[in-house]
Amino acid sequence: METLSGLESFVRSAEAGSFSEAARRLGLTPAAVSKNVAALESSLGVRLFQRSTRRLTLTESGERFLHTVSGGLETIRAAIAGMATRDGEPAGVLRISMQLAFGLEYVLPLMPAFLARYPAVTPEWQFENRQVDLIAEGIDVAIGGGIDLAPGVVARELAPAHLVAVASPAYLEGRTLPSSPGELAAFDGIVMRSVPSGRVRTRPMRNAAGAEAHVELRARMIVNDPEAVCRCALLGMGVALVAMPHAAAHLREGALTRLVPGWYADAGPISLYFASQKLLPAKTRVFIDYLIAQFRERGIARRLSAADA
CATH class of the missing domain: 3.40.190.290 (D-Maltodextrin-Binding Protein; domain 2)
Structure with a gap:
């Protein structure tokens, strides 16, 4: 679930262009989103974002990774949502x-x-x-x-x-x-x-x-x-x-x-x-x-x- 949190934090941050906006959409704090992304980068061994005080920008590796995982993330979230049954x-x-x-x-x-x-x-x-x-x-x-x-x-x-x-x-x-x-x-x-x-x-x-x-x-x-x-x-x-x-x-x-x-x-x-x-x-x-x-x-x-x- 830590990996899934990292993936979701990464995708939402890439879509929004900021950790703060991604945090608002996910119901988390900006610090939590930043920590999730940092943990994902550490796990992958690559930098996904170029960070500045104004905006997040995807690195070349980040662009490739986003293209690969974004559709799959929606599928995973849909599957999790569908499991909320008894x-x-x-x-x-x-x-x-x-x-x-x-x-x-x-x-x-x-x-x-x-x-x-x-x-x-x-x-x-x-x-x-x-x-x-x-x-x-x-x-x-x-x-x-x-x-x-x-x-x-x-x-x-x-x-x-x-x-x-x-x-x-x-x-x-x-x-x-x-x-x-x-x-x-x-x-x-x-x-x-x-x-x-x-x-x-x-x-x-x-x-x-x-x-x-x-x-x-x-x-x-x-x-x-x-x-x-x-x-x-x-x-x-x-x-x-x-x-x-x-x-x-x-x-x-x-x-x-x-x-x-x-x-x-x-x-x-x-x-x-x-x-x-x-x-x-x-x-x-x-x-x-x-x-x-x-x-x-x-x-x-x-x-x-x-x-x-």
Whole structure:
């Protein structure tokens, strides 16, 4: 396994051009990657890299060695990933990251049947409203929207992330309902500050005809979590653009009223993110396939779309 670690550290360092970036992709420290490569060079009796303070450069021997081993390394890693089974069935701890409210409402109800089907898989959930580093943090699957795809990370779409303008019936009592998105600025606004950028988010709204309208709510309350935006609207604190995963149940129950029906903001898809389709352990592959199938069969994506409502 020390030889395999050395080979993987070498290949990732060659691809990235630095030990630091290779370490990030492998979930190791730069010192560990450098040590693995040095041990491999000592074992082979050749220098694979020319090292400088700015960048790693392959030697002529390193170029030949990379060409020889890179394809074989992927085959070995795929074989190791495929061995993560028990008695031929997917097995192991499956680490998953997702936003709390979405996970509790839409993913957790699907888990009893998943656990019955795959009893040797143990899901370990992390509830957090942030973009995780899958490789560095050892996460198998993340669920979310608006995530930047790092090298080696792929995505499978689950549902759209549409936002609709809503308010509670109590807040709207005695007020004239807006007839266009631009009129939303006249109401108290509940807005969200982006955690990564620190800016208050503004999004254009669109309708089925393709028209767009700029919407800038007059901030009366500012929070940094989408579920908190929804809770503020439920408490009658004003008008908010709320993502459909948070708003859908409250709209059905009448606790929230949708304003300017037919208009919505599109924040992109809610997706499953994972390190590689080709090298997935069995536990990860069956979870991804199961979740996508369940979202399709139960019509969850259709319920979360605001485009036709």
